Amino acid sequence: MFDVERVANELIEWLKDRVKEANAKGIVLGLSGGVDSAVVAAAAKKAFPDDTLGIIMPCYSNPQDEKDALLLADRLNIRYKKVVLDEVYDSLLRAVGSTGNENRLALANIKPRLRMTTLYYHAALLNYLVAGTGNKSELTVGYFTKYGDSGVDILPLASFVKHEVWELARYFNVPEEIINKAPSAGLWENQTDEKEMGITYKELDEYILTGKATERVRNIVDELNRKSQHKREMPKIFVPSSK
Numbered sequence: 001m002f003d004v005e006r007v008a009n010e011l012i013e014w015l016k017d018r019v020k021e022a023n024a025k026g027i028v029l030g031l032s033g034g035v036d037s038a039v040v041a042a043a044a045k046k047a048f049p050d051d052t053l054g055i056i057m058p059c060y061s062n063p064q065d066e067k068d069a070l071l072l073a074d075r076l077n078i079r080y081k082k083v084v085l086d087e088v089y090d091s092l093l094r095a096v097g098s099t100g101n102e103n104r105l106a107l108a109n110i111k112p113r114l115r116m117t118t119l120y121y122h123a124a125l126l127n128y129l130v131a132g133t134g135n136k137s138e139l140t141v142g143y144f145t146k147y148g149d150s151g152v153d154i155l156p157l158a159s160f161v162k163h164e165v166w167e168l169a170r171y172f173n174v175p176e177e178i179i180n181k182a183p184s185a186g187l188w189e190n191q192t193d194e195k196e197m198g199i200t201y202k203e204l205d206e207y208i209l210t211g212k213a214t215e216r217v218r219n220i221v222d223e224l225n226r227k228s229q230h231k232r233e234m235p236k237i238f239v240p241s242s243k
């Protein structure tokens with residue numbers, strides 16, 4: 001049973017504890033206009049009313065995402081800053097000698113890694129922690145960029161599947177248009193999580209929560225989970241036989 005009010009209150013206390021434990025002052029996170037960052041921002045704002053900073057970081061992104069991020073910041077009165085990464089992205093591609101035609105993910109994954117770097121600059125500047133927004137559904141199938149959007153200090157939503165995140169979003173008064181939009185990493189035009197994963201969140205969440213799934217869904221999820229195991233672990237450490 002998912003008691004949303006209780007979970008939300010525990011989450012807010014958990015955020016306070018993690019920040020205190022780190023001798024930090026607050027929380028910084030990327031505000032994408034999507035529901036995961038909306039929920040983390042809402043909880044962080046409750047925990048740290050004066051020390052929550054959302055950063056909007058378009059990198060050749062859909063302009064609607066920025067509008068949604070601004071709508072959220074306005075609705076929940078969240079302090080925000082905009083950092084445009086288009087030029088940095090172009091400049092990095094030039095520096096590495098990219099033709100711009102390499103495999104799509106090699107290029108696209110640069111975007112979350114530039115965002116991670118931007119967030120850590122602000123974290124160090126303000127003595128804040130970087131909050132990630134990854135949820136249990138994404139983590140299970142490795143649907144995130146290693147050291148990109150997963151390069152964070154704390155993961156407030158990692159125990160919740162996407163449907164639970166939607167419930168938390170309603171509880172936190174996140175605008176309906178943000179809750180209703182198709183989840184997307186926003187790395188290229190018309191990208192959606194469900195299209196790329198080849199399964200729906202309904203199927204994925206049901207499998208995670210109950211173990212029930214068609215053979216097709218089970219095969220896809222099990223394979224994605226196996227292939228992404230390295231992303232959920234520390235890098236393997238070489239230990240010489242003499243040690």
Ligand SMILES: Nc1ncnc2c1ncn2[C@@H]1O[C@H](COP(=O)(O)OP(=O)(O)OC[C@H]2O[C@@H]([n+]3cccc(C(=O)O)c3)[C@H](O)[C@@H]2O)[C@@H](O)[C@H]1O
Pocket residue numbers: 105109112138142143144145146148149184185186187193196230
């Ligand atoms: N067995 C192994 N042991 C240790 N390391 C291993 C490894 N296999 C690959 N690797 C390393 O991992 C790299 C591949 O992983 P990674 O770079 O993450 O890349 P990859 O998993 O290929 O792509 C990231 C996926 O996450 C999605 N995404 C990204 C960002 C945000 C969101 C979102 O929902 O917002 C979704 C994106 O659309 C894409 O489907 C390889 O280049 C290699 O360096």
Ligand SMILES: Nc1ncnc2c1ncn2[C@@H]1O[C@H](COP(=O)(O)OP(=O)(O)OP(=O)(O)O)[C@@H](O)[C@H]1O
Pocket residue numbers: 029030031032033034035036037038055056057058059061065115133149182183184185186
């Ligand atoms: N344009 C952006 N500006 C700032 N942060 C971003 C941007 N795009 C992605 N991010 C960060 O990366 C995180 C991962 O993206 P992801 O798409 O999984 O979450 P979301 O956009 O919040 O929700 P949804 O999965 O429903 O789209 C975001 O929550 C946000 O913190």
Ligand SMILES: [Mg+2]
Pocket residue numbers: 032033034035183184185186
């Ligand atoms: Mg998104």
